[in-house]
Amino acid sequence: MQSLQEVTEEVLRLAASHFHVPREQLSPNDDFFKKLGIDSLQALDLLTRIENHFHIEFPDYELQGVSDFRTLAARIQARL
């Protein structure tokens, strides 16, 4: 199984690629809503890309209380 660090890195690379932000500007503890400046439609878009990339189902209500990349990665890892 992938480690949390590996999953976090993949999430950061996905987010950087999709939202056209240099990877080095993102870090695991960043609030992804604020850092990426995204609204809920874009968050759903990111969610779909995460599901497609990791081949998981990720109910959108699991985003409640999640705002940083590392915590998001932990929730993803729980479904791998």
Add this chain to the structure above:
Amino acid sequence: MKSFVGNTLSWECTNGVIELKLHREPCNEIGVATLEELERFVQALEREGKDVAALIVYSSLPAGFSAGADLRELYHRSQPLRAAERVAGVRDFLQRIHRVLNIIDAAPITTIAAVHGVTFGGGFELALVCDLIIADKMARFCFPELRLGLIPGFGGIPRLKRDLGNGAVRDLLLTGRSINAAKAQAIGIVSQVTAEGEALRAARATAAQILKFDRETAIVAKRFIKPIPHEDLQREIEIFCELFTRPAVEEGLKKFAESTDTMPYLP
């Protein structure tokens, strides 16, 4: 069938295929203006559509197919009215939208929804009246109505019951979660999943295939396999109207309408 360019939607008919394009910014929210133009569409379809064999419904807006009912309009229109008038207004709207969607559902043509992005609530219900849903891989489907203390009101539950196992319907309805196109295909809602941005192209290819078949046979086959759940559809309107009188619904609508939250689509 003549073309039409409206404020919320447009259509064009070429070689027996109508393409109905939704284009009301920001995400094809369905309010009075859209309803009126959909009524115009079905009227044209019934009067002039004898040479039509297929319909493709799609959105030209990047955000998605449709985010559903125009809740802000619903809230603001309801506000000046007394309770009984509010319910009467909602009932009238629902009966009109049901009439339109029932006509499309039963139309003697093969209907295809080509969807991408947000396909929520009433938008999901519009897609569900079509015979086939072709979704690109970024489409998401959701019935978020329970978040507002309501149920889907445009015929979603009876149509899901028609198409899916009860467990899948309960999952969508009772969790209000959104699902992606792959999941929607796995449970039987979506017939084809395409690459991002390719749903309309795939729908056109499917319509071209459909045109090869004998039209009368296709009509008979569709009537045989696709009953319209009239009793359940009427019951859904009644349940919706009963729920609509509850204070929790007014509070939920107020919160949505007045929110400046950048994240209204997340639970």
